[in-house]
Amino acid sequence: MCDSCGCDLTHTHTHDHDHDHKHTHNSQVIEVHKNLLAANDALAAGNRAHFDAKGIVAINLISSPGSGKTTLLEKTIERLKGSIRIGVIEGDIETDRDAQRIRAKGVPVIQLTTGGACHLDAGQIHKGFHLLEHEPGGDQLDILFIENVGNLVCPATFDLGEHQRVVLVSVPEGPDKPSKYPKAFISSQVFVISKTDLLPYFDFPVAEAKADALHLNPRLQVMDLSSTTGEGFDAWIEYLTSLHSKNQQTAA
């Protein structure tokens, strides 16, 4: 119903009252009920199907800038060299410094720069993955890591087609991240507390941070590790190798 004249909004008519205003209106209400992320989600589903067809496990790494994502990848590549074939898509607002660090480890990598955008989306991953496939070794991968743009908020909203989402918080950032940025923790499968070698210097009650994260998402798998000392790294490597072997079984 139209407020001004009480007409049915979906039909067209002309007012012709005795006062001087004359207008024609022809308004229509449309029920849409379409997810605003539908376009992204469809591309993400396409990416996931493509990864599945190639037997690849895709892992999306999300954290604030500087939590240690690239360092974790460098150490992971060193540890898994020769047993699991890794490829990396790096997302950053500018520069390809992270891709250079990964390339130095001898694995295929593609740098995506978002030119200001605070997150990667599924369309960028679609393009990025095809570029990666043309890098030496890029067409034969077991695990694809996607290092998202450093930001704990925006990337959490965008499905990239990953199988696993891993959220990192480093010890210097403090333990209150799960309650401040719940979406990243609700949508992830794994929570990594990084830089545990710094625990002596920061007030970071590990048990409390774990409990807060589990309170938000009881299904989260929580690990704490240091890329510098290697402490806690075995659980991370075990997580990756078991993902890989489960994936091979389903593919076989």
Next chain:
Amino acid sequence: MHEMSLVQGLIDQLVSLAAEHDKNKILTVTVDIGPLSGVAIDSFQFAFDILSKENSLTNGASLTIINSPATYRCVQCGYEESASVRPDQCLKCKESLLIPEGGDAITLNQVELE
């Protein structure tokens, strides 16, 4: 500010809806932003205010934001509660571990055009 890119996506959808229905003005838009969508409602509104002015189709359109609740399922007894703010514990058995379901969508519900 991923709200900017979400609103840009919304405006693109409005433009194609208008073309589809042969209309040239958007009057009202209703969007449902779930409490677990990771979207800040104020930022979404702000982005809409700015971006809607950029074309005559959406200039002056009014945005209504609704906030449908999420469902929280108790890991202990399975009781499900709808809420827009996470409950501290299960209403039935007081368990504090609740698994959130739904409430993460950002949906364009309704558009009025002429």
